[in-house]
Amino acid sequence: MSYISGGLSMLKSVEQSLPASEKKIAQYILSSPESVITMTVKELSEKSSTSSAAVIRLCKSLDLKGFQELKMRIAGDVQKPSTLEYRDIDKGESSHHIIEQMTHNGIQMLKETDEMLRREDVDQAVNEIHHAGAVHIFGVGASGLVAYDAQQKFLRAGRYAFYLQDSHLSYTSLSNASSTDVAIVISFSGETKEAVQFMKLAKKNNVKTISITKYGSSTLSQMADIPLYTSATEEAMIRSAATSSRLAQLHVIDVLFMTYVSNYYDEVIESLDRSRAAIDHKQ
Known part of the structure; x- marks a missing residue:
């Protein structure tokens, strides 16, 4: 990979289990990832109506080295082309669609695992x-x-x-x-x-x-x-x-x-x- 990514996937994965203040920051980032890339810790805390300490705690909750790594990963996410979401297999689907969807799901899972x-x-x-x-x-x-x-x-x-x-x-x-x-x-x-x-x-x-x-x-x-x-x-x-x-x-x-x-x-x-x-x- 020419850049690291996965920040948004990480936030989505843990969003519901975060404490209230960290959850507010995560939700703000997910709603406006492009703007966060150039922010400082203080600016993000002000925009999300939390505190600088909560931003640092969020980075620790994500098991990242710090806010800079989170921003780098988000920047990598923003550069990536959009992908289809995982989708269920419905009753009576053709083998053609099942092959296509299972292949997509597998590739997507591997890419996210790489991150x-x-x-x-x-x-x-x-x-x-x-x-x-x-x-x-x-x-x-x-x-x-x-x-x-x-x-x-x-x-x-x-x-x-x-x-x-x-x-x-x-x-x-x-x-x-x-x-x-x-x-x-x-x-x-x-x-x-x-x-x-x-x-x-x-x-x-x-x-x-x-x-x-x-x-x-x-x-x-x-x-x-x-x-x-x-x-x-x-x-x-x-x-x-x-x-x-x-x-x-x-x-x-x-x-x-x-x-x-x-x-x-x-x-x-x-x-x-x-x-x-x-x-x-x-x-």
Whole structure:
């Protein structure tokens, strides 16, 4: 990307959960984003009838470095061409329209996820995975499919990574984890009961934790040492299908894996060659 963006998506994602003063600022920005780009903190606080302190608190609520980053992201949003919104699939739609809409939803979710992922957090997560004695991965339902994908990728890369489908077995395994281990917990909402329990157990055992959740404050993202975010857009279609959100989670895993491969290329290639040879029936 030639510019950073995502400020407006971030504000829309957390708007309803913000305290009153921060909510007023968010609503003002969303109603007039172009004008905010050139404002100071004081000017924005006056325009939104709040205070400079509330503007600073809003930036912290968005998990941004400061008002300057928020303005840069909004400026990036203003430069982007407008896009279609997510749309539900109606009864009796043609396969042509379904293909078109699902493709659009997936692309939009990936673009928004790109905006939510902080590069420094990805680099830190990859570094922790590389130095981990073991990588414990947890997810339930559709997030479990993502956890399984992460397991097979990092196993092939030479990491001792595992995902256990039975949550009780996952808790048992994690209860014997070392403080040198890493736990990756995946949940779109960040509130899945089993995932929160897994995170609590990891923290109790002093295991380094990485969360993959939708953008915004959640139990998992607040507890994690390294929170990674996907787009927070709620899918219009039946939530149990977890279509675009699952795609976004898989994208984050792919980003982690490919960054890991790039950073530790020589040793990963050796591991990939060994794993390929091990399953090659011609050997």
